[in-house]
Amino acid sequence: MEEEPDPRFTLANERTFLTWLSTSLALSAAGVAMAAVPRDVFVPWVRMALSVVLAVLATLAAVLAYPRWRRVQIALRRGAPIPALALAPVFGYGVAAVALLALVLIVVAR
Template structure:
């Protein structure tokens, strides 16, 4: 864009690598959700497997969308020479995965 400040490409490439790492996390969550639903038939009941798989795949969508929003805001901050913004994406990911782990542990203990 005309008048846009030229930034060190290493910073923009680092932001892109971080974005791609979040996308890999999202893809891994999708694979995990499909695996729980289709491959782990000894885990709890079909309903519990479906709920866990749906929550994990939904989390994957949130992570993918959040990764883009985070990348865009970081890129804008770098180009505008502003401080990098905070993100709640890691807190959400951690909280949901910890909750799934606890619920899965309870389901295994009950079964």
């Protein structure tokens, strides 16, 4: 039986959804910025690879934001446990790998 969840939980779920969209936008901007880095800063193929990884992460965040919001909302209505976010490691390790590689390249280039 589905019940209307406490509005605080619904609004928290909505904020999380919007945060995923903000994260997607930030990752998109980072991918564009990486592609615009001058050619002499990074090896071109590495710069392109970093841009592509950031763009893929941005796409995943945007595409998966609504289905995640919906699954959580359904769980709230049914009084069921909140489903785990299976892609959390992908985002965490993906962004960490991009940052680490960029840091190494910055240090080596200087």
